[in-house]
Amino acid sequence: MKHHSAVVVRKPWGSRRIFLVALAVALFAWVLYLPSLGNPFIWDDLILIGSPEIQTLDAATVKRLFTTNFWDVSDATSGMYRPLTSLSFHTDYQVYGNQPAGFHQTNIILNAAVCAMVFLVLLEMFSNPLLALLAAVWFAAFPMHVQSVAWISARTDIVATLFAQVSL
DSSP, rough: OOOOOOOOOOOOHHHHHHHHHHHHHHHHHHHHHHGGGGOOOHHHHHHHHHGGGGGGHHHHHHHHOOOOOOOGTTTTTOOOOOOOHHHHHHHHHHHHHOOOOHHHHHHHHHHHHHHHHHHHHHHHHHHHHHHHHHHHHHHHHOOGGGGHHHGOOOOHHHHHHHHHHHHO
């Protein structure tokens, strides 16, 4: 007599469902940090964003961003190379002017993208949608991220994490 073992085959999630869950994770992360929109420029923001150099975005500025120190506007020598973060500050200034809420909104959006990418990477790694969702939501709400999202100058962490996630 033959015994047939019951094999449970999970249907893979469709791309629409994956997109919607990733979008929900991003929305959750975005809502968590909405209160930071009312925050002013503080500490290093005043040096980086408050510099008159940030007001110009032209070919010479872009060249300088990709060839000099991140802290070049303040004459501090840190050896930090952050051209994409610097370019994002310049771009924000062109869009929002000297309004901190716009800079904060960019950080919030970038963080939301990072959280959605966490979901997508974990789903790809483990093929377990519930695990990926729970981990991504936990990642989004993890209190250690507050400094990176609510402090404009800490955008470097968000940008680096986003590119690391995309590379995976």
